[in-house]
Amino acid sequence: MKVTNLDERIHVLDSSANVMTVIRDIGNSGVQEEAFYVLDIGDIVRKHQIWKEQLPRVDPYYAVKCNDSLTVLEVLAALGVGFDCASKSEINKVLGIGVDSSRIIFANPAKPASHIRHAAAMGVDTMTVDNESELHKIKQLHPVAKIVIRIRCDAELAQCQLGMKFGCDPTHEAPNLLHLARMLELDVVGISFHVGSGCQDPPVFQRAIRHARILFNLAIDLGFKPYLLDLGGGYPGVKGSSIDKIAEVINEALAECFPTEDVHIIAEPGRFYVASAFTLATSIHSKRAVRKDPTSPNTVTHVMYYINDGVYGSFNCLLYDHQQVIPLPLKNGCGKMIQSSIWGPTCDGLDQVVENVLLHDMDLGEWIIFENMGAYTLPVASPFNGFPVPKVHVVADEGVWLMLKDAFPLTEDHFVIGNTPSNLRLGLDIGGTNIDGWTDPSIDMAASEILAGSSDPTASFLYDYVEKMVRGRMLDL
Template sequence: MKVTNLDERIHVLDSESNAMTVVRNIAMSGLQEEAFYVLDVGDIVQKHQIWEKKLPRVKPYYAVKCNDNLIVIEVLAALGVGFDCASKNEINKVLSLGVDSSRIIFANPAKPASHIRHAAAMRVDTMTADNESELYKIKKLFPTAKVVLRIRCDAETAQCPLGMKFGCDPIHEAPNLLHLAYTLNLNVVGFSFHVGSGCQDPPIYYSAIHHCKILFDMATNLGFKPYLLDLGGGYPGDKDTSIDKIAEIINKALDEFFNTDAVHVIAEPGRFYVASAFTLATNIHSKRSVRGDENSSNTVTHNMYYINDGVYGSFNCLLYDHQHVTPIPLENGCGKMIPSSIWGPTCDGLDKVVENIMLHDMELGDWIIFENMGAYTLPVASSFNGFPIPKVHVVANENIWLSLKDVLPLTEDHFIIGNTPANLRLGLDIGGNDIDPWRNADPIMGLTSSEILTDTPNNPSHFIYDFIEPPLN
């Protein structure tokens, strides 16, 4: 598959460059004003290596809803990862890359009828259910589907609890659903759970796996031949987090309850793979300094910074995913720290990114960086008030390029090799073409970005300036 928009390709960096140097190059070029992302493909590859080392028995099925960036899906497909899809559009996006339908689980327990029919047409036959009406629906629309019953087992502490919406009670409801599926002659192939996204309660995995073991035995006694155990999602992915404790408990539970190769174990990690791979750079376009009372009217008591991305864009994660973000000034400040707040660009008073933080005094045009911005940010971002969704620049080092360039669906056409920092810095594709039709030429120099790339300082400007003496009053 060849993608024609070269600017969306993976830029191969030299040995002296990395994701943060690219962030700095773009931000400090003087030609970039809009917010932007830098996606480090190597971070995703490293996460996959960690997963395979820590959870060797568990096959990852990436939760597409977490971040459906095309490069992310292509890289994960090349790494052999499966996919957890929640809709027919997500199914189509994955299948369009040549991924086999057997590598997809339709893991939405409440599916529209048209989506079930589409899954049947696309031969995506493994799907979840957690209620009676869903079983009847599957029986009518896709009677040969492989059904995975989803139970509820909630973590005490999770970034996004899901049990209030999905999952049947494992003790009372699940056995009844098993009997109904048997009566309907449906093929129950296994059980799944989701402890909650961003789980901070590792022991809950042990309890959930134990429940599944009991249901496996019950299903076998009814005449089913279950073979699939789906551990769901909930695995943390920020730079300062680890899955070690979760992995230790999962491995212990699998050894105790499913110590057999006859059971295929999968999971649905999302944020684990992409959270730390995306770094967002935002620019301060406005500033309001709040002064003290009448006795100290010249003293700044609080700075309000307005940046070019907010809760209607990338920071929707504050509302929908309960995330906490940490602003990092690109340049080190000096002097005393001042109580500050950071606001998005829209006209809505709810568009607040950071409520209260101590920062050195910053000025218009300064950049603020946010790490760990890959999970549940871009897929939900909107262009409310006409503000654009940040562009994503994709980078990888040479070792990552060598390991992925010939692994389908990736090919050499997916990579750009050469003087990529300059192209990234100016927001150009490898051919030197301006990919942002809204960016104007420099109003002072009269040069376009492509002309700036050319080392011809003596070239005349495209514009002729005439000096006109104003009339005397």
């Protein structure tokens, strides 16, 4: 298998290194000025483990729009995850890494004609619809499509509401769509919904699943054979967040409304998988001390820091995704805290990252770290004003490397082990600096369980084998 992704080789860290030591090593190398990301693929593997533990009946179809990094897609494909694509180019990206078209749902209820034609040509048949015109379009362009009716059921509280744009009313419009689909001799295979991204209203999943059950019954009465329930996205993913409550509600509602195994339950998690996997390091390139106290003209009342990424880059998530970001100075400060603000590098006054925060005085060249920057950041970032979108350094610990190095589409060639020259060139000559307070939770699920469902039939054999090797090595020590 050829390596498709040479730009984002995965650097295998020794046991003394972690995301923060990597950031420190790169930041303090003296040669790094630009902002950069560190992507820890172990974090994605741990999320998958949590998903499988909490939602054993629900197969995840990752929402590519959330972060379309090739490495993210390859890791998720290796774990056996399916994909929710919104467009022709997302479909191509996923097919391009070798994922079978049957593992893709085209989950955009309003699709341009050329994208439907492309999906048909590529064998991507399952697609969502929430209006009559889309049904007519599909009848013309992809008459054998497997149609999933997307209904609206909004969370009372969510980071980003989607219901004002997509989803038909489940009690009036959805039945009409089922009747129309019957008339057009289209194949309705299921129901989907999206309660809103960053859902903070777990009971909404119960309401939505109950609506879906009613529509399944109607579809069956009309002669359809629905087999797919798609629970959409909405699951939180930042460090310290939990899907426990949402999972409890979903599992109970599934047991009540879909107790048998004949319905395939899927979901389209985006931020859950990637939010915490990406950490952004920015550096201060300029600074302005503001003196606004007329009674004490020499006293600094506020410090403005200008960093090398902003709202036109990664921090577009402040505007579009309503995220809140927390600046973490890399160096421990001392002395008194000063009211400060943090600004992006462009010449636009809108380009403000943090409006008001208490910080120790920092110098030019110092690094400010932002965790949880994996969701809805990079795919939207632009190099406006000529400031580049940050590069991503990808890391994994040895256990993750052993688990994934032969899991298609990943290969050994995707990984770089030890302090090879390419590691050194990247500033990844990890010395094992000890960083307080950052612990790397270990993976305690067996590799074969994490990878269960992977499309590669040899996968579970391989991971049992790797497991045994690792255990054997541990016993030797």
